[in-house]
């Protein structure tokens with residue numbers, strides 16, 4: 001990891017960066033940038049959000065990616081459909097894997113829940129086979145928990161009167 005001792009430190013930095021910011025896109029963009037800066041050997045990190053019954057591309061770092069993923073399709077759609085983290089050592093062996101960047105060989109996708117509902121997923125790709133370990137999965141679980149909290153606050157903030165949101 002670059003700039004942080006471990007995922008716990010990274011999660012704390014993410015919380016400090018996004019807490020009290022009621023703007024979803026801004027928080028997701030900063031979260032993607034922070035993970036991109038901190039994680040070694042990755043070639044894509046970003047978000048897909050559930051909209052109109054599918055996963056739609058959100059803020060990310062890396063090469064341009066596919067815009068719409070149907071539930072159950074690819075690694076992202078499988079994580080969303082099953083509500084379960086998908087940690088894939090070799091994406092070429094994953095049935096239905098969607099190749100956005102030909103350099104990707106391993107992938108981890110974490111479903112994110114807000115208010116008891118599936119919000120979308122956090123998706124990270126790596127060119128290194130077997131890049132994501134159980135430790136990464138646990139650490140990214142802490143990152144996902146911060147994101148869920150922050151995204152929940154953004155939803156609530158939308159309903160605040162403008163003078164309470166501030167400028």
Ligand code: SME
Pocket residue numbers: 044065066069073074075076077096097098099100101104107123125
């Ligand atoms: N590989 C993903 C598609 C998204 S990209 O990796 C950014 C999948 O199979 O769902």
